[in-house]
Each structure stands twice: as C-alpha cells, then as structure tokens.
Amino acid sequence: MSGARKAAPGRIRIIGGSLRNSRLEVPDLPGLRPTADRVRETLFNWLAPMIDGARCLDLCAGTGALGIEALSRGAASVQFVERDPRAAQALRDNLARLKATNGEVVALDAAQFLRGVPRAQDLVFLDPPFALELWPALTRQLEQGGWLAAQAWIYVESPRTTVPALPPNWQLYRDGHAGEVRFALYRRALPLS
Template sequence: MSAGRRPAPGQVRIIGGNLRNSRLLVPELPGLRPTPARVRETVFNWLAPVIAGARCLDLCAGTGALGIEAYSRGAASVQFVERDAQAAQALRANLARLRLTSAVVTTADATTFLRGAAQAHDLVFLDPPFSLDLWAPLAGQLEAGGWLAAQALIYVESPRAGVPGLPPNWSVHREGQAGEVRFALYRRSLPSRQR
C-alpha cells in the first residue's frame, strides 16, 4: 500500500519514528475516536524537541495511538490507562505485535487510576470521551496528585465549541483546530505556593 493511501477502516497508522507506517487495529466501539493522523503529525512536530526520553501518561488511551506515537519517536516510557476492557485488550494486542514489551496498560477508569500512587510524568495526553466532560476533574487530579513533572506538557483534545476549565498554572503553548475538534499543548508551571 502506498504511503499516501488511507488505512482501511478499523486501522490507525503510526506516522513517524521507528514504528512509522505500522498499523494499529482498532475495535469498533461506541465513542472510540482515534486522533486523526494530521493532528498527530502537528502535535508531534510541536513535541519533537522534548519527546526523546520523556515519561508519558496516555490517560483515556482508547487506541493508544498517541502513546504509541510517543514510543515510536523515542519516549522512555508510556503508561496507558483505558477503562473499556475491549479497547484495553486491543491496545495490549497492538503493543505485543509491535514488540513494545515495556509498555504498561491499566484497565481502569481514569478518575480511579489518578487516586493511586503517583509518578511524575513529563508529558500527559488528556483526551477523554467528549460526552463525559472530564477535562476539569482529571486536570485537577493530575495537578494536585503529583502526576506532573515541574514543567510538564499536557496535550488536551476537546470540542472546538468550548475551552475546558484547566488549572491556572497551565498555559497554552500551541493550539490548533481540525473540524469540530480543538487540540492544544499546555505547559505547566509550578503553582506559586511551590516556587
């Protein structure tokens, strides 16, 4: 198949790095909305200076395309969290097929997962199901729970119609739109009480 052709339905293509052109099989599940290739390309161009060696958290992972793209481009580790058991199993199968043996997939609700023992991450992908409106609560847990490195970057995908309420110490670094979706990269600074 030529590089310019679209993948078959039920597949997502990794677009860069050492896994470039690898296909991820995507189960047909309600609400599963893989980040489009052109959006991923833009976001990972933004992340190019910092992705190598980064510790990443793919929260509400779905297909895992964002986290796998990060691995492909040199991230040191990716923790995947997905609440749907079928999606999590498909993600594990894709990781095994790609021989990403160090990847960890946790089948859990993101809110519950973030109540656990925290490890600081350099980069977090925050792309919850749009219908659940979880941006503000999950962002609050990430910020308060010790999940973010001092100057972490947080990728947020949300409906174009409204910018989610996020912690005041997260500032927009880059942003874009694709159809009805807004995507943005936020940079965290330490809250004033921690400086």
C-alpha cells in the first residue's frame, strides 16, 4: 500500500515487460494507494539488471502493482502478502485475468506472515501503510527471520520526510522522491558476526 496520494478506485497500468499496458483493477478501499507510475518506472529501471529470475516478496501488497510489474519483467516468482481480504481477492482476480501463474497471494498480516517458515527472497517490496509505522518491526523480521538472500535487494517506501530505521547492513543503493513519498532501494550485506 503506498503512493504519493490516494488513487481513485479504478485501474492502474503495468509499465513494462510482457504484461505492459495491462490494467489492474483497483478496489475502493481506505488507505489503498498504488505506487505511482513514475515511481514504478524509476524503480524498475534501477532493478533491470537483477529482476530476471528473481524470487520476490511483495509485503503489504495492496494492489500488487509492484509484484505484478516484477512478474511482467521476468521475476521467477512473487509472493504477495495482503491483510485486507478484499484487496487480496482483487489481487487474485488480477493475477488470474493476466494468467500470471507464478504469483501467490497470502491473505495475512505481514508480521504474522513473517513468523512463518521463511523462503529466502532476492527482492522484497516493503511498502506498509504509512500511518502504522511498521518499518522497524518488519525490517527486523525480514533480516533476522531468514527471509533475505545473502545479497537481497529491498525496496522501501515511506513518507517523504521519513527515513525509517533499517538494519545497519542494508546499504542504500538509490533513492528519490515523488510528491509526499520517499522511495529507496537497498542492498543487503551480510551482517558482521
């Protein structure tokens, strides 16, 4: 869930890849703010050399636009985690309509999901509802719970004036701003023992 502003219910489009120009149905739900097109375009330009074949986790998925964009551009698989059952069902419907069989939707709270059995991911999209300030807890669970590959990439979206406290071994690769949103891509380094 994120973006510079609350989008009107309706549709958003996939920017690139095999599903380019496909439209995603967006339900009218409080706080559901899809990541803006220009932010997704910038992010996936940054990720172009590493997205093909990546195992991805779209945590707090909302519309799933980030994960579906990753599938469109060659990611091997995406797990979408979304706590709102209506948003999760809309995401399942969009994946089915697009015939994106390598996407799996889990209707569960992100923190609860991360207490489950981990699967190391190459790329994680972390875009929690801003008002809940979940970054410290979720990033700790990702780092300590076995969810990240040795040199995983982590995308973090937050309010423009907020740089969330993140694990010290997450190194900033690139960042930017769009409207009231800060978006940043980090690379995980192995923690010092």
